Amino acid sequence: MSSQVRFTDFKSDKQPTWCPGCGDFGTMNGMMKALAETGNDPDNTFVVAGIGCSGKIGTYMHSYAIHGVHGRALPVGAGVKMANPDLEVMVAGGDGDGYSIGAGHFVHAVRRNVDMSYVVMDNRIYGLTKGQASPTSREDFETSTTPEGPQQPPVNPLALALASGATFIAQSFSSDALRHQEIVKQAIEHDGFGFVNVFSPCVTFNDVDTYDYFRDSLVDLADTDYDPTDREAAKEKVLDADKEYMGVLYQDEESRSYEQTHGLDSNMSDIDHEGAPEGAMDLVREFY
Amino acid sequence: MPADFNWAIGGEAGDGIDSTGKIFAQALSRAGRHVFTSKDFASRIRGGYTAYKVRTSTEKVRSVVDRLDVLVALTPRTIEENLDELHEGSVIIYDGERTTMADVEIPDGMIGLDVPLKSLAEDAGGAIMRNVVALGAACEATNFDIEHLDSSLKKRFGDKGQALVDNNKQAARLGQEYVQEEYSDIEFDYDLETTDNDYVLLNGDEAIGMGAIAAGCKYYAGYPITPATDVMTYLKGRIENFGGHVVQAEDELAAINLALGAARAGARSMTATSGPGIDLMTETFGLVATSETPLVIVDVMRSGPSTGMPTKQEQGDLNMMLYGGHGEIPRFVVAPTTVDECFWKTVEAFNLAEKYQTPVYLAADLAMAVTEQTFEPDAFDMDAVEIDRGKVVDEDTIGEHQTESGGFKPHELTEDGVSPRAFPGTEGGAHMSTGLEHDEQGRRTEDTEMRVKQVDKRNRKVETAREREDFSPREFGDPESDNLVVTWGSNEGTLVEALEFLEEEDIDVRILSVPYLFPRPDLTEEFEAADEVVVVECNATGQFADVVEHDTLQRVKRVNKYNGVQFKADELADDIKETLAPDEGQEVEA
Ligand SMILES: Cc1ncc(C[n+]2csc(CCOP(=O)(O)OP(=O)(O)O)c2C)c(N)n1
Ligand code: SF4
Numbered sequence: 002m003s004s005q006v007r008f009t010d011f012k013s014d015k016q017p018t019w020c021p022g023c024g025d026f027g028t029m030n031g032m033m034k035a036l037a038e039t040g041n042d043p044d045n046t047f048v049v050a051g052i053g054c055s056g057k058i059g060t061y062m063h064s065y066a067i068h069g070v071h072g073r074a075l076p077v078g079a080g081v082k083m084a085n086p087d088l089e090v091m092v093a094g095g096d097g098d099g100y101s102i103g104a105g106h107f108v109h110a111v112r113r114n115v116d117m118s119y120v121v122m123d124n125r126i127y128g129l130t131k132g133q134a135s136p137t138s139r140e141d142f143e144t145s146t147t148p149e150g151p152q153q154p155p156v157n158p159l160a161l162a163l164a165s166g167a168t169f170i171a172q173s174f175s176s177d178a179l180r181h182q183e184i185v186k187q188a189i190e191h192d193g194f195g196f197v198n199v200f201s202p203c204v205t206f207n208d209v210d211t212y213d214y215f216r217d218s219l220v221d222l223a224d225t226d227y228d229p230t231d232r233e234a235a236k237e238k239v240l241d242a243d244k245e246y247m248g249v250l251y252q253d254e255e256s257r258s259y260e261q262t263h264g265l266d267s268n269m270s271d272i273d274h275e276g277a278p279e280g281a282m283d284l285v286r287e288f289y
Numbered sequence: 290m291p292a293d294f295n296w297a298i299g300g301e302a303g304d305g306i307d308s309t310g311k312i313f314a315q316a317l318s319r320a321g322r323h324v325f326t327s328k329d330f331a332s333r334i335r336g337g338y339t340a341y342k343v344r345t346s347t348e349k350v351r352s353v354v355d356r357l358d359v360l361v362a363l364t365p366r367t368i369e370e371n372l373d374e375l376h377e378g379s380v381i382i383y384d385g386e387r388t389t390m391a392d393v394e395i396p397d398g399m400i401g402l403d404v405p406l407k408s409l410a411e412d413a414g415g416a417i418m419r420n421v422v423a424l425g426a427a428c429e430a431t432n433f434d435i436e437h438l439d440s441s442l443k444k445r446f447g448d449k450g451q452a453l454v455d456n457n458k459q460a461a462r463l464g465q466e467y468v469q470e471e472y473s474d475i476e477f478d479y480d481l482e483t484t485d486n487d488y489v490l491l492n493g494d495e496a497i498g499m500g501a502i503a504a505g506c507k508y509y510a511g512y513p514i515t516p517a518t519d520v521m522t523y524l525k526g527r528i529e530n531f532g533g534h535v536v537q538a539e540d541e542l543a544a545i546n547l548a549l550g551a552a553r554a555g556a557r558s559m560t561a562t563s564g565p566g567i568d569l570m571t572e573t574f575g576l577v578a579t580s581e582t583p584l585v586i587v588d589v590m591r592s593g594p595s596t597g598m599p600t601k602q603e604q605g606d607l608n609m610m611l612y613g614g615h616g617e618i619p620r621f622v623v624a625p626t627t628v629d630e631c632f633w634k635t636v637e638a639f640n641l642a643e644k645y646q647t648p649v650y651l652a653a654d655l656a657m658a659v660t661e662q663t664f665e666p667d668a669f670d671m672d673a674v675e676i677d678r679g680k681v682v683d684e685d686t687i688g689e690h691q692t693e694s695g696g697f698k699p700h701e702l703t704e705d706g707v708s709p710r711a712f713p714g715t716e717g718g719a720h721m722s723t724g725l726e727h728d729e730q731g732r733r734t735e736d737t738e739m740r741v742k743q744v745d746k747r748n749r750k751v752e753t754a755r756e757r758e759d760f761s762p763r764e765f766g767d768p769e770s771d772n773l774v775v776t777w778g779s780n781e782g783t784l785v786e787a788l789e790f791l792e793e794e795d796i797d798v799r800i801l802s803v804p805y806l807f808p809r810p811d812l813t814e815e816f817e818a819a820d821e822v823v824v825v826e827c828n829a830t831g832q833f834a835d836v837v838e839h840d841t842l843q844r845v846k847r848v849n850k851y852n853g854v855q856f857k858a859d860e861l862a863d864d865i866k867e868t869l870a871p872d873e874g875q876e877v878e879a
Contacts, residue, residue, distance in 0.1 A: 013721070014694075015732060043719040049550070059721055060733055065713035067553055067580060068723035069546065070572050076510075076543040080550020080558070081713070083534060084508050088554065088713055106546075109539040267532055269507035270555025270712040272678065277503040277671035278531050284499050285669045288489035289319070 008037040011046070013063040019054060024201030024212075027175035028122050029058050031199075032091065035185035036064075041089045049078040051094025051103065053129045055122035055201070058093045072102030075110040075119065079259075082115050084269040086260045089189065090117035097127045100136040100156045107158075111165040111194055116258035118188040118195040121158065122175070124203035125210045132206035142209060158198050159239040159250060163232075168193040168256035170235065171249045174215050175201040180223070180247060187249055193256035200245075215245075222248030230254055292346060294479060295356050296427065298420065299340035299370065300363025302330065308445070309361075309420035310341025311661070313427070314490060316441035317345045318663045320434065321484030325350040325782075326492075326661040327855070329370075330600050338366050347482055351627070351662075351782030352858045358479060359430055361423040365393050375399060378478050380430045382423050400475060402426060404467050413460035421457050425464025433481040435465055488663035493631040493653055493779075494561075496669075497587060498523030500635025501559050503674045506585070507533035508558040510547035512540050512566060515599045516655040517589040520561040541566035545573045545586065552577075552584045553722065555712030557639050561587035561651075564606050565596065571613050574648055578618045578747070580722040580731075581700065581708065583642035583649075583679070585635070590654040592853050601853030602656040604778050607832040610650040611807055619747050621645070621754070622806040624652040626763060626781035628660060629668040634804060636674055641758070644679040645707060645750045652806060654827070656855035657779035682709040687717045696720070698729040702742055706749030751808050760805040762812070770799040772869055773819035775812065775845070777803045777833055780825050783856045790862030798865065806833070813841045823848055823868050827855065 011033035019025050036046055043064040050059030052071035059066040065088070069077050078092035099107055099121045110119065126144065127133040133146040137158070141150035162170045169191040173184040181199065188195025200215045227248070228234060235251035260266065298310050307328070314324045322345045329340040342357075344350050357374040360367065361382045368381060375381070377398035383390050385403040395401030404426045406419035413422070421442070428435045442457045491499075498520050501509065509528060511521045525535040538544035544560045552558040562570065567588050577584050590606045592598035597605075610622045621641050625634040631653060638649040682690060690698050690709040697720045701708040708729075711718030725733040726740050734740070765785050766774070776784055781802040791798060799819070803809060816822050816837075822845040824834035829851040838845055848864045850856055856864075 013732075044716050045714055046719075047554070047713050059723070064719050065553075066719075066721040067550075068721065068725065069549075070576050070724060073542055073546040073573060076538065076546035077550035077553070079536075080508070080510065080547035080552075081554045082550075083536070083547075084551035084554035084556035084558070085713060105539060106543055109543065263534065265534055268555075268714070269532065269534075269551065269557075270714075272505040272507075272557065272676060274505065275676055277674040278505065280530070281503050281671040281674070284502060284527065285489055285666050285671070288491045288495070289487065289666075 006037050006042045008034040010043055011036055011062050011064060013061055015060050017057070017061045019057070020205045022204040023054065024124060024175040024203065025055055025058065025122055027178060027181065028120065028199050028201045029061060031175070031178060031181040031185050032093070032120060033062060034182045035189055036089065036091065039089070039186055039189045045087065046089045046091065047081045049074045049081065049090065049092045051098035053095035053098050053127070055093060055095035055128070056098060072098050073106060074098065075103060075106040078117050079110060079113060079115040082117050083260065083265055086116070086265055087268055091189070092117060092119045094121055095128070096121060096123040096125060096137045097135045100158055104136070104156070108161065108165045111162050111167045111196065114168055114193040114256065114259050116193055116260055118185065118197065120185060120197050120199055122201035123158070123198050124201050124207055126203050126207040128203045128206060139209065157239065162196050163235060163239050163251060167196055167251065168253040169195040169249070170239070170251040171197045172245070172247055173197055173199050174219055174247055175199055176212055176216070177247070180221065184249065191252060191256065192261070193258045218245055219247045220244050222246055222250070292348070293344055293350055294346065294358050294431070294481060295342065295344050295354065296359045297340050297342040297357055297371065298361040298363070298423065299338065299367030302337045302339045304339070304363050305420050306339045306341050309424065310343060312421070312441050312445055313424050313438070314343045314661060315444060316437040317343065317481070318488045318490040319440050320437040320481070321486040321488065322347055322481065323350050323488065324490055324661065324663045325352065327353045328659050338370055340367065340370070345481070347484055352786045353855070354859055355857050359427055361420070361427060362390070364389060368393060372396070380477065382426050382430070384419070402430065402468055402472060404464060406464070409463040409467060410460050413463055414456035418457055418460035421460040422464035425461030426468045428461070429465045429468040430477045431479040431481045432477065434483060435461060437483065487666065489666050489669070490661050490663050491628065492519065492659055492661045493625070493628045493657035494519035494589065494659070495523045496628050496631035497561070497635045497651065497653065498527070499669065500632040501639070502528055502531055502533070503632070503671055504557060504636040504639040505676050506557040506559050506639060507531070508548065508551035508556045509533070509560065510536040510538050510544045510551070511560050511562065512538050512544045514563045514566050516591055516658045517561040517563045517566070517587065519658065520587060520589070541569040542573065545570040548584055549573060549577055549582055552582045553713070557643070559585040559587065561589060563589050563591050564593045564609070567606060567609055567613065575614045575616060575618055576724040577648040578620060579724045581646040581747070582722070583646050585638045585642055585649050585651060587651040587653060589658045590652065598853045602654060602827055602855045603851060603853065604654050604827040605832070607652065607806065607828070610652055611836070617744070619751050620647055620807060621649040622652055623649060624778050624804050624806050625657065626778060626802050626804050628657060628662045629664050630804065631657065632669055640675070640677045641754070644677055645754055646679065646710060647750060652778065654778050680707055680709050682711050682715070682718070684716050687711060687715060691717065692730065696730045699731050700727060700729050700743060700746070702729060702746050705753040706746050707753065755808050760808060760810045762801040762803045762810055765800040765802065767797040767799055770797040771820040772796070772798040773801065773815060773822045774798045774825060774865060775801045775803065775822060775837065776825040777806060780827065780856055783858050783861055784825060786858035787862040787865065790859055791865065794866060796866055796869065811840060812837055816841045816843045821846060821869050823865055825856070825861065825865070827851060
């Protein structure tokens with residue numbers, strides 16, 4: 002089946018209600034293409050979405066999917082994958098969803114290293130709630146809730162991931178369609194938690210982190226002789242305050258997924274007995 | 290007074306009270322005696338008074354009473370704490386060589402057995418066995434065959450090598466012999482008969498875990514919290530043998546979301562927590578219900594609000610389970626009433642969750658969760674377990690539930706309110722689920738008509754369940770009595786034992802113990818047939834009493850206990866007597 006799957010099979014017939022020009026269009030297209038190109042089809046794919054403009058992605062895609070509560074998409078994705086490792090699991094959300102309310106889960110999802118991909122549409126603002134500061138907003142970025150700017154340093158998701166023991170860290174840009182799709186593909190193919198922070202501009206509320214800004218400032222690591230398996234080099238890059246990078250910043254080639262480590266290889270939806278499983282009476286005997 | 294015997298060991302947390310108590314309880318169980326244990330513990334790891342109490346009889350025992358026949362006191366406070374329960378002829382075993390115990394005074398009429406626990410333990414191979422020396426002494430004082438203790442010691446220490454087992458046996462012997470020799474002039478009143486019966490001894494948390502495995506649960510995610518942690522501890526190391534997995538999540542928010550994910554993938558999935566964790570799970574609880582995901586959520590209640598008294602009994606979360614969450618959420622709230630019912634109700638919870646595609650709260654409580662009780666093994670008859678996965682569709686049947694353009698309808702508007710369910714991987718079943726209001730295909734909608742239809746559909750499941758399931762209460766006592774006593778949760782056993790005390794005073798009562806709190810049985814007829822209705826529960830405001838008053842439009846009397854300690858049979862009998870006829874009660878006093 003997979004050879005005939007086209008990326009449009011992952012499209013639902015719902016028309017996105019994103020603002021014209023929103024970065025999320027490009028982000029989603031790249032995700033669908035990456036899923037199709039890695040041999041997946043809608044019936045074996047599970048997409049978990051967060052809450053936010055970004056989280057609407059689950060509605061516009063066609064696959065098994067759930068649109069969760071704000072900030073908790075990662076544990077849902079991990080639960081799906083552990084219960085059925087045959088599924089391709091992709092989690093998507095925004096910077097507010099992932100690094101603010103869901104920051105705790107992010108750290109632990111990274112540590113857990115479940116074999117799934119996590120795509121964060123980072124627009125450095127809260128879109129859906131109409132333009133408040135997000136944890137990745139710049140210190141001086143004026144918003145309705147921070148008229149003088151947040152006056153706190155932004156969260157550095159890449160550094161947070163690296164510090165938490167990430168096995169795959171990447172950054173992409175929604176409007177660089179080919180590179181974005183390639184990077185998400187690599188995240189899917191990675192044996193473990195494939196984390197991609199995607200710059201996905203909000204054209205309505207963020208006039209600083211714009212398409213032009215990213216186009217001019219992003220350094221594509223593919224154009225350099227960067228070695229993503231070198232953790233020391235990755236440290237330097239993710240902590241670089243002067244530049245922003247695109248590409249795979251770090252990949253641990255030795256990565257073993259949670260499922261491998263814990264020997265999870267069966268589809269837990271199967272219950273092949275109509276009563277208690279065989280040997281259940283031993284559980285009772287143990288209490289003699 | 291029933292022909293039972295009450296025993297306790299008490300000291301400071303960290304003294305090995307729990308494991309010593311358990312060894313003795315197991316020895317009694319292996320000797321064919323019924324056992325009911327209770328724990329008195331403080332919320333700290335070291336220091337603080339702790340006791341493990343064992344009530345035993347050759348008959349079934351269902352509760353604790355205010356009486357202690359033998360007490361192993363490792364600290365003077367142990368005696369003070371239990372003074373009310375000790376009586377003439379009670380035996381107190383203590384170690385007079387222990388500095389803090391040097392000056393203890395044994396109350397008049399009681400028998401003090403001063404046994405050098407530590408020195409004798411050292412003779413047997415190590416001071417750490419001093420509690421086992423006390424158990425040997427207790428065997429002598431109760432005429433209990435020490436070989437049963439040997440068998441329990443073997444079970445407990447067998448994994449660690451024969452030498453350790455032998456040393457412990459020896460320690461017990463030294464305790465026994467010491468009492469034989471030094472107190473040969475004392476005639477002890479007790480004689481713990483043994484029988485040939487085989488019992489199993491387990492607590493409510495363990496029974497819940499066992500029920501989950503029996504029901505085919507494969508996935509458990511939880512975050513440690515007293516008194517629910519034992520469910521996770523039980524499952525870990527066992528569920529794997531049945532193809533399952535346990536995850537210790539980073540918090541309860543993650544726990545319920547992990548469990549939700551696994552449930553959406555089609556696994557029978559569960560999480561367990563206590564009050565504070567239920568609070569955290571509440572937002573996702575709404576998502577579970579709206580996305581119509583089957584999930585079992587266990588609340589092992591403890592004293593609240595906030596951190597309350599983490600190691601103390603209460604049934605204060607009923608309102609939270611019945612009403613918690615914003616908006617209106619159809620749900621099941623099932624409350625096991627005994628340790629064995631913890632098993633059966635867990636099995637049932639999974640079936641209800643999948644048949645009706647709703648979250649199910651299993652409302653357990655601390656008193657039941659940490660209480661070990663003996664049962665005939667067939668109280669957990671695995672052959673009687675049935676699994677009903679509800680309306681699951683596969684490749685062949687999915688066509689009946691698709692739109693014209695081939696979209697699957699996971700929220701199809703059906704007559705019974707239950708929609709088809711397709712596990713991920715099922716061809717043609719790909720669909721979106723969401724906490725947003727949605728149409729039959731699961732897509733977001735704000736269409737006013739569809740909103741009403743979906744709300745009605747979800748609520749209809751409750752009506753369907755009322756038609757299809759048997760939500761009857763469990764009944765005890767005199768069915769003809771005009772005095773109706775209603776309760777839920779772990780009070781059932783205590784209430785059943787209280788019957789005997791009430792009978793002695795010529796008070797007859799009919800007892801209804803309600804295991805289904807939502808949807809629940811309609812008790813109107815029973816209430817109308819009774820002259821007096823008393824609702825017994827472990828909380829201050831009478832949450833269940835409020836609910837049944839609302840259901841039946843009839844005022845009820847209340848017996849509430851909320852000091853952190855479960856009811857005791859004799860005390861509860863007095864409370865009920867007093868509540869049924871307060872004036873009469875006072876006359877008797879005067
Ligand atoms: C518990 C909870 N708190 C607050 C909200 C409101 N809320 C919805 S989306 C959002 C922020 C979304 O920001 P981000 O993740 O950056 O996504 P974007 O809309 O920018 O794509 C908030 C605060 C909510 N839905 N749930
Ligand atoms: S508000 Fe911003 S993030 Fe949301 S859809 Fe519009 S452009 Fe996109």
